[in-house]
Amino acid sequence: MHPKEPPRLPLAQLPTPVVELTNLARELNIPRILCKRDDLTGLEVSGNKVRKLEYLLADARAQGADTLVTNGGFQSNHCRATAAIGARLGMRVRLILRAPADGSQPENDGNLFLDRLFGAHITLHPVKEYNTDRNALVDRVMNEERAAGRKPYFFPVGASVPLGCWGYIRCFKELLDHFGGETKFDVFSAVSSSGTFAGLVLGKALFGAKNVRVVGIPVSDSVEFFQKDVRELIDATNDRFQLGLSEMDTPIELIDGYIGEGYAIPYPAAVETLKRVARSEGLILDPTYTSKAMHGFLETIRAGAVRSDALPLFIHTGGAFGLMARRDLFGK
Numbered sequence: 001m002h003p004k005e006p007p008r009l010p011l012a013q014l015p016t017p018v019v020e021l022t023n024l025a026r027e028l029n030i031p032r033i034l035c036k037r038d039d040l041t042g043l044e045v046s047g048n049k050v051r052k053l054e055y056l057l058a059d060a061r062a063q064g065a066d067t068l069v070t071n072g073g074f075q076s077n078h079c080r081a082t083a084a085i086g087a088r089l090g091m092r093v094r095l096i097l098r099a100p101a102d103g104s105q106p107e108n109d110g111n112l113f114l115d116r117l118f119g120a121h122i123t124l125h126p127v128k129e130y131n132t133d134r135n136a137l138v139d140r141v142m143n144e145e146r147a148a149g150r151k152p153y154f155f156p157v158g159a160s161v162p163l164g165c166w167g168y169i170r171c172f173k174e175l176l177d178h179f180g181g182e183t184k185f186d187v188f189s190a191v192s193s194s195g196t197f198a199g200l201v202l203g204k205a206l207f208g209a210k211n212v213r214v215v216g217i218p219v220s221d222s223v224e225f226f227q228k229d230v231r232e233l234i235d236a237t238n239d240r241f242q243l244g245l246s247e248m249d250t251p252i253e254l255i256d257g258y259i260g261e262g263y264a265i266p267y268p269a270a271v272e273t274l275k276r277v278a279r280s281e282g283l284i285l286d287p288t289y290t291s292k293a294m295h296g297f298l299e300t301i302r303a304g305a306v307r308s309d310a311l312p313l314f315i316h317t318g319g320a321f322g323l324m325a326r327r328d329l330f331g332k
């Protein structure tokens with residue numbers, strides 16, 4: 001890895017495999033489509049969040065923490081991975097969760113069901129309270145834990161902080177090790193809390209991978225929002241670890257048009273893509289992230305917007321448990 005890499009606690013099954021999506025490639029009439037199976041980083045910890053948590057957990061343990069505190073939506077993959085890791089490492093977990101927007105009680109299904117199964121301590125908050133008072137909610141939980149004599153360690157939604165970015169710097173290195181420096185490939189991934197995509201962009205810069213193009217597909221907020229959000233995260237990571245990179249070294253390429261109405265709101269074309277990939281490849285996508293990103297990826301291929309001499313590669317960031325909580329999208 002890179003000499004500036006911070007300590008890491010191995011929690012994921014790495015490296016993840018790179019597979020060929022042969023049936024989809026045939027259907028789209030192109031020679032090859034590749035997929036890096038980051039949905040296979042583990043079972044309980046499946047998906048992209050565990051890569052970031054490897055670095056955060058190393059830091060938490062070095063600081064002597066015994067309790068993990070984090071936040072996210074009620075079907076957060078990040079919170080479920082944190083809950084599983086907490087159980088595995090014998091640490092207490094406090095999850096501050098955003099309740100459904102319509103004010104209903106969430107079904108005890110998918111990630112939320114697993115959070116409870118792993119023994120996490122959960123509080124659910126209405127959207128308005130969660131959005132406006134989040135810092136106060138976190139402070140309150142941290143103070144409660146300290147008052148009880150514990151040592152809490154906080155990280156925010158998606159673990160998308162500079163330390164977490166190393167997860168996808170490492171993933172990028174795995175891709176280079178897999179293909180060798182000569183192969184040209186265009187890498188696509190979903191973008192939401194930004195740490196995955198920021199890590200890939202940083203990885204390309206740190207390893208001088210001139211043949212690789214990194215493209216992000218926003219699934220929750222606008223391209224303008226993410227140009228700023230990803231830039232801030234890249235800058236903060238560059239500063240904190242003194243990576244010596246300039247803005248020119250870390251171009252941010254995002255493609256628009258696949259968000260739908262917003263975060264965790266599925267739309268028919270993405271649901272169709274999810275069904276199609278399931279039937280053609282036996283591969284599970286999720287309604288919130290990977291179905292939208294895969295839809296954008298396949299549409300980009302169809303539009304001829306992958307470099308003609310490059311291999312198209314999709315990073316499957318996981319989310320299968322979130323699918324189980326959205327059976328309603330698929331009829332009987």
Ligand SMILES: *Cc1c(COP(=O)(O)O)cnc(C)c1O
Nearest residue numbers: 077192193194196289317318319
């Ligand atoms: C969190 C998540 C993403 C988005 O990754 P970020 O680092 O938050 O941008 C993509 N796919 C799945 C399944 C996720 O859980």
